[in-house]
Amino acid sequence: MGEKEEEDDFIIVPMDNECAENVPQDGSHERLSEIDNSIESLRASLWPLNKFIHENPELAFEEHKAHDALTKFMRSQKDWHVTTSAYGMETAWVAVYDSGKAGPVVSFNAEMDALPNLGHACGHNLIATASLAAGLATAEMIKRHNLSGKVLIFGTPGEEGIGGGKIRLLDAGAYEGVDISLISHPGILNNSPLVRTTAFARLEVEYFGRAAHAANSPWLGVNALDALVIAYNAVSVLRQQTMPSDVIGMGITDGGGAPNIIHAYAAGVCVIRASSASRLKELQQKVSACFRAGAEATGARAEVKIIQGYADHVPNRILAASYTKYWNLLPDLPDPPIPSGGQFTWIKASTDQGNISYAMPSVNASFAIPPGTQAGQPHSPDFEKASATKGAFARALRVGKVLAATAVDVLKKPGLIDEIKDQWRRDMDAIKEQD
Ligand SMILES: [Zn+2]
Numbered sequence: 361m362g363e364k365e366e367e368d369d370f371i372i373v374p375m376d377n378e379c380a381e382n383v384p385q386d387g388s389h390e391r392l393s394e395i396d397n398s399i400e401s402l403r404a405s406l407w408p409l410n411k412f413i414h415e416n417p418e419l420a421f422e423e424h425k426a427h428d429a430l431t432k433f434m435r436s437q438k439d440w441h442v443t444t445s446a447y448g449m450e451t452a453w454v455a456v457y458d459s460g461k462a463g464p465v466v467s468f469n470a471e472m473d474a475l476p477n478l479g480h481a482c483g484h485n486l487i488a489t490a491s492l493a494a495g496l497a498t499a500e501m502i503k504r505h506n507l508s509g510k511v512l513i514f515g516t517p518g519e520e521g522i523g524g525g526k527i528r529l530l531d532a533g534a535y536e537g538v539d540i541s542l543i544s545h546p547g548i549l550n551n552s553p554l555v556r557t558t559a560f561a562r563l564e565v566e567y568f569g570r571a572a573h574a575a576n577s578p579w580l581g582v583n584a585l586d587a588l589v590i591a592y593n594a595v596s597v598l599r600q601q602t603m604p605s606d607v608i609g610m611g612i613t614d615g616g617g618a619p620n621i622i623h624a625y626a627a628g629v630c631v632i633r634a635s636s637a638s639r640l641k642e643l644q645q646k647v648s649a650c651f652r653a654g655a656e657a658t659g660a661r662a663e664v665k666i667i668q669g670y671a672d673h674v675p676n677r678i679l680a681a682s683y684t685k686y687w688n689l690l691p692d693l694p695d696p697p698i699p700s701g702g703q704f705t706w707i708k709a710s711t712d713q714g715n716i717s718y719a720m721p722s723v724n725a726s727f728a729i730p731p732g733t734q735a736g737q738p739h740s741p742d743f744e745k746a747s748a749t750k751g752a753f754a755r756a757l758r759v760g761k762v763l764a765a766t767a768v769d770v771l772k773k774p775g776l777i778d779e780i781k782d783q784w785r786r787d788m789d790a791i792k793e794q795d
């Protein structure tokens with residue numbers, strides 16, 4: 361892929377001679393050039409911050425060092441108002457730049473958490489970097505061009521596992537009055553602003569039977585493990601009839617006690633993913649039926665706990681069109697290109713940005729960083745190493761520039777925010793119709 365570590369002085373060049381007529385004449389490439397310069401001027405101060413977060417991985421809701429470093433950095437920026445430990449979470453924070461004039465309110469989410477035993481193998485240091493760069497450059501453009509509106513950067517804790525830090529922020533009213541939410545996520549495969557992620561839920565099942573001696577008097581027992589095995593097999597059979605985008609994983613967390621005793625207790629857990637929240641609900645019902653089958657066949661009592669995970673991410677097409685335009689306008693276009701024709705990029709993973717996308721127009725842009733030696737994907741030790749490089753940092757800055765240009769479009773173009781919201785309403789209506 362060959363990312364240059366030091367970028368050349370900024371010059372906008374069309375990709376090739378044939379595209380010369382595609383360079384927009386509406387001032388957008390001049391704006392991008394200003395944003396490019398403004399983020400380049402932050403490069404030297406953002407690199408140590410990015411490195412510090414990567415070198416100090418912290419688990420969900422324990423991102424104290426990242427919280428302190430990021431808020432200290434934002435406090436050092438002129439005219440930003442920073443709230444630490446915001447909305448009842450010690451490691452959540454919000455930084456606000458207000459033009460003082462009513463206008464669109466644009467926001468960026470900065471994730472901070474790492475993974476158990478794997479460090480920053482999901483590259484959230486790069487997400488924080490891209491969002492900080494984008495927010496700062498957007499504010500700079502407001503200042504220079506006397507634009508109306510506000511920019512917010514949220515430090516969003518606990519994305520990994522089912523922490524749902526953004527859901528907690530939503531519930532606490534953090535996004536009230538916010539018009540759009542922008543974020544990005546690194547990987548090695550895709551560059552795309554039209555990312556769809558899966559909806560996800562966790563179903564925990566417990567079976568309560570009756571113990572009996574397996575040799576002496578097995579007929580007195582009710583076998584909880586048998587109930588669980590039947591459920592496991594029923595789920596396995598169900599997989600033949602699922603949709604290609606459905607994913608069901610199941611594990612046994614308690615396989616009973618001694619083998620010469622009829623098992624009084626057994627437990628398992630199922631994680632399900634689907635392409636939409638409504639499909640997830642259907643799948644949830646089917647898996648619950650498999651659980652009931654185990655109980656019915658054995659006489660054990662089943663107790664099912666459903667833990668709602670994250671909603672699927674619904675990307676906003678109008679915002680994504682701005683993103684694509686600016687991505688393609690910046691020089692040194694990385695591989696792979698953004699898919700043409702507004703194609704979705706499906707990622708079989710889940711994020712709480714999905715819940716944000718059900719609350720307001722959102723973009724969760726995927727970006728490819730130079731892969732590690734094993735071409736490891738997120739959540740692998742190889743990706744942890746890849747997330748630490750200057751090449752990965754350079755890609756995060758590129759994303760920051762493009763996110764900022766997208767936000768500036770919203771602030772600058774009259775009526776664009778209404779178009780974006782209309783699209784969001786149409787997307788939400790289409791989802792409701794599927795229900
Ligand atoms: Zn992750």
Ligand SMILES: [Zn+2]
Pocket residue numbers: 482483484519545
């Ligand atoms: Zn992640």
